[in-house]
Amino acid sequence: MATDAEWALGYARQADADFKAWLAVQDAAQIAECHKLLLLQMACEKLCKAHLIRAGTPAANLQSSHGYVANSLPVAIRQQMIRLSKDLKGMQGVLVFTRHIAAEIELLNPAVRRAGQRPDNCEYPWENGKRKLHSPLDWKFTPSQLLMRRHGATFLKLVRAAITELLE
Numbered sequence: 286m287a288t289d290a291e292w293a294l295g296y297a298r299q300a301d302a303d304f305k306a307w308l309a310v311q312d313a314a315q316i317a318e319c320h321k322l323l324l325l326q327m328a329c330e331k332l333c334k335a336h337l338i339r340a341g342t343p344a345a346n347l348q349s350s351h352g353y354v355a356n357s358l359p360v361a362i363r364q365q366m367i368r369l370s371k372d373l374k375g376m377q378g379v380l381v382f383t384r385h386i387a388a389e390i391e392l393l394n395p396a397v398r399r400a401g402q403r404p405d406n407c408e409y410p411w412e413n414g415k416r417k418l419h420s421p422l423d424w425k426f427t428p429s430q431l432l433m434r435r436h437g438a439t440f441l442k443l444v445r446a447a448i449t450e451l452l453e
Contacts, residue, residue, distance in 0.1 A: 379439050
């Protein structure tokens with residue numbers, strides 16, 4: 286049976302591979318936005334699980350849910366800022382941005398629907414309240430728009446740094 290440390294490293298390695306794949310497809314016009322975001326969502330989810338296991342959560346407690354990004358990613362990013370000796374007062378905008386985008390990234394997973402209020406996801410078609418079918422291929426996702434705003438690049442650098450730190 287694998288130890289929690291092995292699980293943490295396994296999640297961190299997969300987060301690293303998912304993030305690298307996300308980076309690799311950013312300029313590929315033939316790759317749909319929903320597929321690009323799926324890679325980012327998976328990288329962030331695995332980063333959060335690795336982070337939680339390192340902080341003492343048993344790995345077995347994290348294997349049956351996908352709802353860890355909204356609450357855990359801001360904590361992991363804040364801790365990464367502290368490790369990089371960033372002035373947290375000067376980084377409040379990034380922290381607010383991180384909380385917002387983390388909630389949106391979590392919603393990219395079809396298993397996280399906010400009690401049916403947000404059926405949009407980057408994997409499967411869904412029906413809205415008016416019985417109109419939507420496809421992820423045609424949807425404009427909030428994280429894509431947010432990443433282009435102020436703090437988007439800093440957020441991504443901090444995600445990359447948090448993954449790298451978990452691999453060491």
